[in-house]
Amino acid sequence: MALTNSLIPTLYLTRTGLLEPLGQSQVMAYLRGLSRDYQVTLITYEKDRDWADTSRMEAARRECESYGIHWLPQRFRFRPRIIAPTIDMIRMARLVAGSVKQKKIKLIHARSYIPAAVALFVKKTLGVPFIFDMRALWPEELIAAGRLKRNSIMHWFIKRAERACLEKAAAVVSLTHSAVEHLKEIYPKTRGQRFSVIPTCADLDRFTPADETPENRTFGCLGTVLSGWFRIDWLASFFNLASNKDPELSFELTTLDDPEKVRAALGPELQKRVTIESSFPDQVQNILRRQIASVMFFTQGLSKLGSSPTRMGEILGCGIPVVANDGVGDVAKIIKDYRVGVVIRKPEEMANAWDELQLLLSEPDLATRCRNAAEDIFSLKAGTDSYRALYTVILGNRGSVPPSNT
Template identity: 55%
Template sequence: MSHVLYLTRNGLLEPLGQSQIWPYLRGLSTDYRITLISFEKLADQGDPVAMQKMCLQCVSHGIRWIPLQFRSQPRPWAPALAIPQLALVALWQWRRQPRPQLVHARSYVPASIALLLHRITGVPFIFDMRALWPEELITAGHLQRGSKLHRSLLWLERRCLQESSAVVSLTQAAVAYLMERYPRELAGQRIAVIPTCADLQRFQPAEQSPAGSLVIGCIGTVLSGWFLIDWLRAFFEAIARADPTARFELISRDAPAAILAALHPAPSWADRLLIKSAAPAEMPAIVQMHTASVMFFTGGLSKLGSSPTRMAEVLGCGRPVVANPGVGDVEQVVRQNRVGVLARGSSAAEMDVCVAELLELLQDPQLASRCRRTAEQLFSLESGTAAYRQLYTEKLC
């Protein structure tokens, strides 16, 4: 059985790790021996029950898990400071038998280690970009364009695109941009588009649609610097104007007090707003109870490579999305499949139009089945796992 070393700076225990790392590894473990190195947040490492449960799951699937401690400070240097630690652990794994025959690097920091291993040992690696990270950092205000760190990240991006055995992008939009920016480096390169997928066995439509008032949901972080929380406020206010009984649920690991301070809800709907966190196992039932789910992200170059995880999960539950253009392939998916509405701006008039379109869409009796069908066609875990398995097979032959 071929040995794959999987490197990620995301934690296996955090929601993203549970939805976008573990399901793939679980499926791939039937065909490959996998060693996983991840960075776990302190709160997750401090939960002995969750840690023990995850360890047992890894053992049951033959996955060797090495959890390192995640640090977010100091910004913007924290990711760079993780490189020496990850390099030492990864190099030590190379000395163990059986040696890895392929390295799967999830995002840029792990890719820097994969590039180092490749140059030292010749082991091939997959550059799983996820998104255009340097541009995301600039948009979020964590990185200055033209700075020494920015130039270093662009150098790393160029080298990984050229020297990796394959590149994985979340969106077609990002591939088009990269082909234009790096035509020489990507000449003849194997590029696979694998969007963020959802476990559609978990995220399924409810047996019965919820009755009563509209429940407008929003799931995931809203304080990342990439989320347009002012748009979210404007949309909630437009819903409140259209339906005084509508309720709002914001499910996030962000601190509720910090969300309230940033969202600043109006008194007219503040008492109908619920902000709470939830465990990954609770999310399908929560999404099922939402009438629609809102996801507004900064657009432009930084988001060409983004494929919101929450979109796959919401559509899997048969619920429509409310989004904005300029984020990866989101607009194309929404328009071509009629599974949501797009807000063109954050003004009251523009949001009123968006709400009117949503209320009209909700009258379509085929909406739920169309959302589910779109999720199955584009975002199923099975198709994503099969795409990764094909890449592994190609590069290990």
């Protein structure tokens, strides 16, 4: 797609690599649509293994060129652990400032915290507005992962930067409504900020319902279960209860985790009833279509308020209900609002949840409700339209001013 003088120059800044799965599904997927209306400069940080894959790097360059996107890939540095991000920020600030001057950038779209801190500096020095696309609650995730101590000097510094970015951004994007409410509570000055909730998108052209009802009754679970963020003990409890209730039921875990470690975590009672296999990304939808329900239980707490599980959009897109716990972003609200699954607050509720799920599975319009929920919340089109609306109001383009969708 050739650039024209009518396109407004914008800059998209992210430390996620374009060659990473998230770079393709959560960065490039949106930019393909936005590049029709904006002249996009894209700065990403690529891992060494991706730099080494010259054929994929070249293919990514060609794709960016075809959409009129000026791609400036940088090398991602892991170490020294604390110094590397600091050095990256300094280099990033120079690169961004140079691009702003050279390309006459009118808006910076900063994905996550470090890019937002750089965009804040550029706003103060060059006056260019920025979007703080914060994704999750990064400080809380660092604490939960044991990489940051609450009330430490580093925690104080990150929280101060978070507050400044939230207050000074032209708009803030969050994955969940739950995170927005939390931020407004702890940072009262942000209550007048323009927030937009845009969950992780799913490829709903690929994740579609099966043409026919599956012959076998299979419960599934998609994605990692050994990450530390997943409650595999809850999964084992629910699968054990389900196997006792329905001897014909089978269970299927689609994960890259070590099968032997997963089996050990699930316990001996499920050994013969559970299939544990990995899958190529482009085959996941075929696995989901042969299941009648999918189960996902995550750890709870502040760190999960900003989480939007990508797997949920993919599962619902295939017309399949979800069994999940509350306290994870907007998961429980979506399930209840659209009646597309069962929410469990504590293990003692699993027997009631099983009964509720059986009634749900008997409803003839369940698959349609699941698909509608996916299209309303997780579709690429809905996400791209929301980003385009933010760009429009910030840059003062013609058209109505969209209200905050919180």
